[in-house]
Every structure is written in structure tokens, then in C-alpha cells.
Amino acid sequence: MQPKEFLKEHIAKTALLTDDEFDYFFSFFKHLSYKKGQSIIAEGDKVEHEFFVLGGCLKTFYINDDLKMFILQFAMPTWWASDYNALYSGAKATVNVDCITDAEVLCLSNADREKMCNNIHRIEHFFRWRTNKGYVASQKRLLSLMNNDAKHRYEELLEQYPALYNIVPKTLIAAYLGVSRETLSRLYHS
């Protein structure tokens, strides 16, 4: 499917835009391709864009002082990714975004999003609901992290994203679950 159609279908689930409105909306996106392993946002960067995933898989992650990695999100097609704290506040990135596989994305600047939200009410409606859903998902994950052990969280993750199992190394899955790769390995080999 063409990027434009792909985005259109995604938006249509939350907001009804006329064809003209959607054309206007789409005109602000830049189509970009990345290779596996490439960095899209690195710690310390000024963050001015967010990314809608067309194909491939990104990871959003934080590296602590001991160089340990924590994954906030695996971004698959139709997901959005950025360092939203930095993007919204103007602060430097503390969170990185990388390509786990070759990836195709649509890139949108913060300024353009705000301009569109301001000009077209239904576009603001779309973005409100996108964040509403993200907020609810984030609360759910918080609860799961407090309530469930690593094995339970692992099964939850695979149920939600079966595709991940084949695409991403177990080290990364461990970094998402918040356990060591050794523990994750032992979870399903004993």
C-alpha cells in the first residue's frame, strides 16, 4: 500500500477528514528510509520531529549511567515514535530512537503538527485521541510491571506482538520487560 493510503486508513479510525483536509495533512509529512541499526534520535539531540512507522520496527530506549538499556517501546507499522518529553518541552533528548530492522517512516515536525492542529479542528481531535490511547497503554504497562513477574510480562508481550518474537533479539525483549537477558533465557528453558 502507498504511504498516503496507509496513513489515511490510520487516521480514519479516529477522525473523519475530507479528502482536501487529508491532502493538506499529508503534505507536511516527509517520507524517509533508514537502514537497520541507524539512529533516528540520539541522546542530547534537539528533537523536532515525530515519526509514523510505515514499515519495519523501531525501538525507543533509554541508556542509564551503567550503560544498561531500557526499552520504552517497540514501534511497528502504524505506531508513532519520538522522545515526546523532549519534543513537547524543547529539552534535549534523553531517549533514543533506533531502527531494529530496515524501516520506512513518515516524519512530521512539532511545529507543523501544532500548526495543523490549530488550523483544522479534526486534526487536533485525532492527536488528542492518539495520546489518550498511548496514556492508557502506558498506565497498563506500569501496572503490569508492578504486579506481574517477568514470565507473566513476557507472555503478555508475545501475545500482544507475536511478530516481535522472530524480529528482535531476546536481549532487546529483556530490556523491554525490565529483566536481564539471562533471566529471560531461563524463563523459557527450564
Place this chain on the structure above:
Amino acid sequence: MQPKEFLKEHIAKTALLTDDEFDYFFSFFKHLSYKKGQSIIAEGDKVEHEFFVLGGCLKTFYINDDLKMFILQFAMPTWWASDYNALYSGAKATVNVDCITDAEVLCLSNADREKMCNNIHRIEHFFRWRTNKGYVASQKRLLSLMNNDAKHRYEELLEQYPALYNIVPKTLIAAYLGVSRETLSRLYHS
């Protein structure tokens, strides 16, 4: 300060409404008072409202199968609370909201919020930014939970809400941090 002024100042930080618009906005809120210990939303309820805290302190929490409590949020004045998953999706509540102290709130229905968002663009703008901020805060807490030990999280919490120390029992603070009350007690007595 009057509830109306209090809400007006809160909104003004994100959206510029005319006086007429704000009067319209305010007209949808119901002013309610609760006693310490009262339940506002209980597991299994149909959730149709969200609550803006004027005074006092609420807790939003989940009880697991072993009757263990996990606190998602302490809601202080100017904070909003509800079971947003249930409120947005129409599902039954899985999360509870209770009063830790006597509390005054403004109550807004989901239907009225959506009506207002639809009628007045700037109101939708306000709600988009409210959730944007909540989303970013939630991601930060997720990272902290994965990255930092209980002591670190405890200090972080007290730094952010010094008031909590005197208002809420340590058991509840432990339930927010995701540790047992015994462990929390030992953190600052040894």
C-alpha cells in the same frame, strides 16, 4: 479561591478561552464533596465521569488477585483522576478511585467533555495537552520503575510531592513505589 476561578487558572495555562467560552465550559462541571475514605469509582462500576481535584487528595489504585494494592496516582489539587481506560472505552472499571482525605472535586462526564471538545476547538486543545503531559509523566515513571531501586524512587516521590509525606500513610506510599511497606520502612530506618 472559588472553584470557578481555580479551574479557570488551571485551564489558562494551556488554552486561552474567552469568558463566555469558559462559562460554557464550567457549566458542565458538578461540584461534589467527599469524606475521607469514601469511594468515588469502584472496580466493576460503569465509569462515566472524570474528576478535577479542588482540595484534598485522592488515590487511583488497582487491587490484584492476592488483594495487594498498587497505586497509579495520588491526585492532589489541579490533578484529574478517573479510570481512563474504562472512561474512554466503555469497559467496566478495573481501577478504583478513593479519598485519602476529605476532598472537593469538580465532576465532568465523558459525554459532556466530548460535546465541548467538538463545539469549541480550544477546549479540545486543552484536553490534548492535558493528556500529552500525563503521557510523558507516565513514561518517566515507567523508566524510573525499571531503572531505579526503591530508595531512589522514594526520594524522587518526596521531592516531587513533599506534601504527601505528612498526608498519606507509608503503606500507601509503598503501594505507589511498588515495594512492600516493610521494605519502605527499612529504607529510612537503617
Place this chain on the structure above:
DNA sequence: AGACTTTTGTGATGTATATCACATTTCAGG
């Protein structure tokens, strides 16, 4: 295919935190 890198498995050991049990203190209501 061969060489090198990345990923994964697994034992041994250490550590933060949970759980259980009970004592002590603090608080709220009659």
C-alpha cells in the same frame, strides 16, 4: 566457505526485596 561478530544458554554466586510473625506506636471516636 571461512572468519568474525552477535546472540543465546547455563552454572555459580550475590543482592534487593518479599513474606511472615509479632511488638510497638499512633490515631480516631465515643
Place this chain on the structure above:
DNA sequence: CCTGAAATGTGATATACATCACAAAAGTCT
């Protein structure tokens, strides 16, 4: 002010998980 309930402190023990170390297996590139 007294009394029972709620909140807190603290020892003993259990457990999930981390860390370190090294080996095996699987990918990747020229």
C-alpha cells in the same frame, strides 16, 4: 481520657532476579 483499630518497626527466612564468567550457536560480511 480511654479503647480498639490502624499504622509502623523489626527480626528471621524465602525468593526472584542480577551479575559474572564462559561456552555454544547462529547470523553476517567479504
